Ligand code: AMP
């Protein structure tokens with residue numbers, strides 16, 4: 001993807017504050033951090049989102065998220081950690097190269113990662129369970 005900024009960052013064509021790099025991934029600091037240490041896991045190969053990434057790379061990315069969370073928590077002294085991954089504009093995705101947000105959390109940090117709980121009706125529950133199971 002010649003015009004993808006995360007392809008260029010992941011492959012070192014554009015410099016970034018890199019926390020970790022291996023053959024498959026680069027982990028960089030987010031330029032607009034939600035909290036101190038907010039980082040992004042970028043695969044070096046281009047996948048638009050979770051729908052496009054292959055199972056093995058997705059599994060490796062989650063293993064790396066765990067490794068980074070442990071190291072970053074020790075380094076930064078955070079008291080919690082969010083792992084966030086957005087897919088599609090409606091879900092807040094703004095850069096269309098798969099990435100995982102690593103967001104260290106601190107007591108009373110006011111990072112706004114929450115939603116207003118709705119209600120699960122019996123009808124909705126039954127329909128959702130039936131329809132999703134059909135697709136698996
Ligand atoms: P998302 O909204 O899930 O697509 O996340 C995109 C993230 O990428 C945002 O948190 C941005 O702050 C971050 N971002 C965008 N451009 C850059 C860049 N050049 N370097 C580092 N982070 C970036």
Ligand code: ZN
Nearest residue numbers: 004007046097
């Ligand atoms: Zn890309």
